[in-house]
Amino acid sequence: MSSCARKGAAGHGKTAHIAIDPVTRIEGHLKAEVTVEGGKVVDAKLSGGMYRGFETILRGRDPRDSSQIVQRICGVCPTAHATASVMAQDAAMGTKITTNGRITRNLILGANYLQSHILHFYHLAAQDFVQGPDSAPFVPRYKNSDLLTDRNKGLAAVNAAAVDQYVEALDVRQICHEMVAMFGGKMPHAQGLVAGGASEIPTKDRLIEYAARFDKVKEFVVNKYLPVVYTVGSQYKDLFAVGQGHRACIAYGVFPLNDEMTKFMMKSGVYYGGKDHALDPSKIHEDVKYSWFDDSTTGLHYTKGQTKPTPHKEGAYSFVKAPRYDGVACEVGPLARMWVENPPLSPIGQKALKEHFGLNAKNFRDLGEDAAFSLMGRHVARAEETWYMLSFIDQWLKEVKPGEETYVKPEIPASGEGTGFTEAPRGSLLHFLKIEDGKIDNYQVVSATLWNCNPRDDKGQRGPVEEALIGIPVPDIENPVNVARLIRAFDP
Amino acid sequence: MSLSRRDFVKLCTGTVAGMGISQMFHPSVCEAISGTLNGSRPPVLWVQGSGCTGCSVSLLNAVNPHIKQVLLDVISLEFHPTVMAWEGEPAMEHMFKIADEYKGGFFLAVEGSIPVAEDGKYCVIGEANHKEITMVDAMKELAPKAAAVLALGTCAAYGGIPAAEGSETGAMSVKAFFEQEGISTPVVNIPGCPPHPDWIVGTVVVALEAIKTHGLAAGLGEVVKLLDDQGRPTPFFGQNIHDNCPYLPDFEADKMCETLSQKDGCRMSVGCKGPNAMADCFKRKWNNGINWCVQNAVCIGCVEPDFPDGQSPFYEPM
Numbered sequence: 001m002s003s004c005a006r007k008g009a010a011g012h013g014k015t016a017h018i019a020i021d022p023v024t025r026i027e028g029h030l031k032a033e034v035t036v037e038g039g040k041v042v043d044a045k046l047s048g049g050m051y052r053g054f055e056t057i058l059r060g061r062d063p064r065d066s067s068q069i070v071q072r073i074c075g076v077c078p079t080a081h082a083t084a085s086v087m088a089q090d091a092a093m094g095t096k097i098t099t100n101g102r103i104t105r106n107l108i109l110g111a112n113y114l115q116s117h118i119l120h121f122y123h124l125a126a127q128d129f130v131q132g133p134d135s136a137p138f139v140p141r142y143k144n145s146d147l148l149t150d151r152n153k154g155l156a157a158v159n160a161a162a163v164d165q166y167v168e169a170l171d172v173r174q175i176c177h178e179m180v181a182m183f184g185g186k187m188p189h190a191q192g193l194v195a196g197g198a199s200e201i202p203t204k205d206r207l208i209e210y211a212a213r214f215d216k217v218k219e220f221v222v223n224k225y226l227p228v229v230y231t232v233g234s235q236y237k238d239l240f241a242v243g244q245g246h247r248a249c250i251a252y253g254v255f256p257l258n259d260e261m262t263k264f265m266m267k268s269g270v271y272y273g274g275k276d277h278a279l280d281p282s283k284i285h286e287d288v289k290y291s292w293f294d295d296s297t298t299g300l301h302y303t304k305g306q307t308k309p310t311p312h313k314e315g316a317y318s319f320v321k322a323p324r325y326d327g328v329a330c331e332v333g334p335l336a337r338m339w340v341e342n343p344p345l346s347p348i349g350q351k352a353l354k355e356h357f358g359l360n361a362k363n364f365r366d367l368g369e370d371a372a373f374s375l376m377g378r379h380v381a382r383a384e385e386t387w388y389m390l391s392f393i394d395q396w397l398k399e400v401k402p403g404e405e406t407y408v409k410p411e412i413p414a415s416g417e418g419t420g421f422t423e424a425p426r427g428s429l430l431h432f433l434k435i436e437d438g439k440i441d442n443y444q445v446v447s448a449t450l451w452n453c454n455p456r457d458d459k460g461q462r463g464p465v466e467e468a469l470i471g472i473p474v475p476d477i478e479n480p481v482n483v484a485r486l487i488r489a490f491d492p
Numbered sequence: 493m494s495l496s497r498r499d500f501v502k503l504c505t506g507t508v509a510g511m512g513i514s515q516m517f518h519p520s521v522c523e524a525i526s527g528t529l530n531g532s533r534p535p536v537l538w539v540q541g542s543g544c545t546g547c548s549v550s551l552l553n554a555v556n557p558h559i560k561q562v563l564l565d566v567i568s569l570e571f572h573p574t575v576m577a578w579e580g581e582p583a584m585e586h587m588f589k590i591a592d593e594y595k596g597g598f599f600l601a602v603e604g605s606i607p608v609a610e611d612g613k614y615c616v617i618g619e620a621n622h623k624e625i626t627m628v629d630a631m632k633e634l635a636p637k638a639a640a641v642l643a644l645g646t647c648a649a650y651g652g653i654p655a656a657e658g659s660e661t662g663a664m665s666v667k668a669f670f671e672q673e674g675i676s677t678p679v680v681n682i683p684g685c686p687p688h689p690d691w692i693v694g695t696v697v698v699a700l701e702a703i704k705t706h707g708l709a710a711g712l713g714e715v716v717k718l719l720d721d722q723g724r725p726t727p728f729f730g731q732n733i734h735d736n737c738p739y740l741p742d743f744e745a746d747k748m749c750e751t752l753s754q755k756d757g758c759r760m761s762v763g764c765k766g767p768n769a770m771a772d773c774f775k776r777k778w779n780n781g782i783n784w785c786v787q788n789a790v791c792i793g794c795v796e797p798d799f800p801d802g803q804s805p806f807y808e809p810m
Binding site for chain 1: 535540542543544545546547548549550552553555558559560563564568569570571572573574575576577578579580581582583584586607610613614615616617618619624652653654656657658659660661663685686751752753755778779780782783784785787788789790792794800804805806807808
């Protein structure tokens with residue numbers, strides 16, 4: 001495909017190729033190429049444009065250093081990478097962490113979930129629906145952006161309120177980071193998540209400070225974030241009908257509720273072909289036929305994973321590998337977790353879904369597969385997950401014991417291996433660590449962006465976001481607003 | 493109201509007890525410095541190379557002036573991949589247009605390092621005029637036209653983790669890239685993984701203030717005078733963490749902590765690299781004064797040019 005931004009004629013019955021590079025308001029470097037026919041996307045390619053080589057950089061280092069190094073994969077969700085890393089280390093080193101260590105880790109990751117979901121909706125995605133001020137960085141923008149006020153002139157007040165919330169959310173996400181820092185040391189890139197538990201033993205005073213900040217965040221989520229998502233959703237009902245993709249998802253389980261790590265706030269599971277399946281990690285492998293990695297490394301299970309970049313490989317178009325579960329391209333993220341867990345919906349959500357959609361929805365799956373696996377359904381899932389976790393953070397604040405040990409000194413074995421399974425706010429994340437001679441022999445990361453934004457697999461099957469782009473309306477090729485809108489709904 | 497360089501240095505070095513630098517920036521200061529360049533908020537182009545967006549996220553934690561003021565009153569952020577409304581080729585072309593329009597009068601903020609191996613293919617940042625633009629291409633095009641470059645974070649300042657041992661991408665710092673390409677635009681390094689928001693905002697504000705007082709060239713000259721031999725502003729990076737650490741009396745009494753969660757005793761026994769690190773975290777603290785690394789666990793020397801290789805293993809004594 002040509003790298004030309006706009007090629008071909010507009011209008012029904014004609015074919016147009018559109019490239020969006022960079023896709024902005026995401027983390028990282030991403031390019032989207034779509035083919036549009038009859039006003040709809042009929043083909044799509046996603047290209048990850050950056051390779052840094054964390055997996056090769058980690059080789060030969062002290063295994064404990066990995067939790068610091070891997071946080072630098074992503075400055076938006078470093079706590080998730082640290083969590084996956086310390087869990088992999090605990091497994092490889094045979095460390096059993098304390099109850100207080102487990103709960104403190106939940107308080108650190110939980111606060112960053114709040115931060116990440118709020119940042120995503122307001123500061124990354126909201127400008128897809130809400131008109132910002134007429135100054136940089138809010139302009140320039142598409143001439144026809146299909147914003148709230150374009151759809152309905154009567155919504156100027158709603159738009160203005162949402163802009164105010166954009167500003168307020170800047171404060172709220174700072175407060176969330178203060179909560180992370182309380183036990184994590186600083187944000188981004190927390191020091192407090194370490195092999196063997198957490199380095200900060202919560203004190204009574206610190207817990208009071210955390211709880212006071214949490215109350216403010218709670219109020220914002222209940223009174224602002226959740227309602228505004230449904231208000232926006234009610235104006236974009238058409239976006240509940242597009243972007244379904246493969247209707248397949250995976251979740252590893254996150255926020256362990258017991259020391260055996262068998263119960264989670266959001267449980268593990270896989271869904272495809274209209275059926276639920278228990279998660280079996282042996283079914284995960286990574287293809288690289290269309291990725292800039294050596295063909296000899298394709299189809300490997302992550303415990304055997306290799307990282308050999310070949311940036312000029314013919315036919316490849318992305319630095320993202322293509323993970324598959326039993327051959328299925330599964331999406332990850334709040335939608336996947338909410339679909340697998342199927343928790344109760346918020347009272348606000350239940351009321352709004354009845355009022356605007358005539359739905360009697362009590363639990364998430366009551367949205368139905370069509371609406372849940374949709375562009376707007378993914379925003380609803382994220383907002384509802386934010387609400388759902390509020391009561392869990394309250395519970396952890398009651399369970400955590402001030403002054404009780406959070407840390408067990410780990411012993412680095414001569415050899416060993418382990419996998420850390422967790423969920424970043426944006427989706428399933430695993431880290432695999434293999435130790436030889438007390439040093440890192442192999443380190444493999446399968447991140448949320450790998451799951452969602454991957455290219456075709458060896459069989460030619462599109463990645464989850466690529467597939468979700470199919471059918472997305474692009475009535476005006478000069479203003480292809482729905483393309484990045486769909487991509488952003490995944491929080492890539 | 494205006495702030496002289498001497499006042500600024502005084503504030504930064506903590507002569508005013510109990511106040512962080514950002515707390516000293518009154519809104520009227522922001523007002524006073526807007527209009528420094530070109531009669532309006534100075535245009536800033538923010539490009540991301542091989543990085544993690546952590547520097548941008550850290551900047552979002554700026555408290556006073558609040559990030560809102562920084563964005564709306566202090567600078568005109570004409571290009572920033574994570575926050576701007578615009579996208580795709582038109583956004584890239586807008587960036588290049590601003591660089592031409594404000595040649596010699598805009599700031600270029602660089603986050604992430606510049607991977608030069610394989611013709612720059614390891615970091616493609618977008619397309620313009622139907623052509624793929626690598627980070628290398630963007631730097632060659634933008635850097636010579638900028639008034640000054642802010643190398644934000646340890647990746648841009650010194651290479652950082654993308655340039656660590658085991659990397660195959662040829663990632664390098666802004667300064668090293670400029671030397672290789674013969675680009676002479678002044679560079680201010682603001683290292684840290686990530687840098688503290690005060691270090692970023694404080695440097696921008698003092699630079700704008702100096703330019704306003706002395707004119708562009710002389711003002712930038714004043715800023716360069718503040719830099720140490722690693723290109724960092726001494727007001728923020730002029731003091732050693734260990735020498736100023738609240739645990740220093742413990743160290744001198746040979747009282748060392750035994751585990752990461754034990755909060756009394758010097759933390760060098762569990763790997764703290766404070767003696768290697770030049771930064772004012774010990775008094776500035778992070779996230780609105782909540783905490784800092786040594787209080788929580790250990791310093792890993794993230795502001796230093798040899799981070800991470802020269803500062804690791806992180807949890808072994810030096």
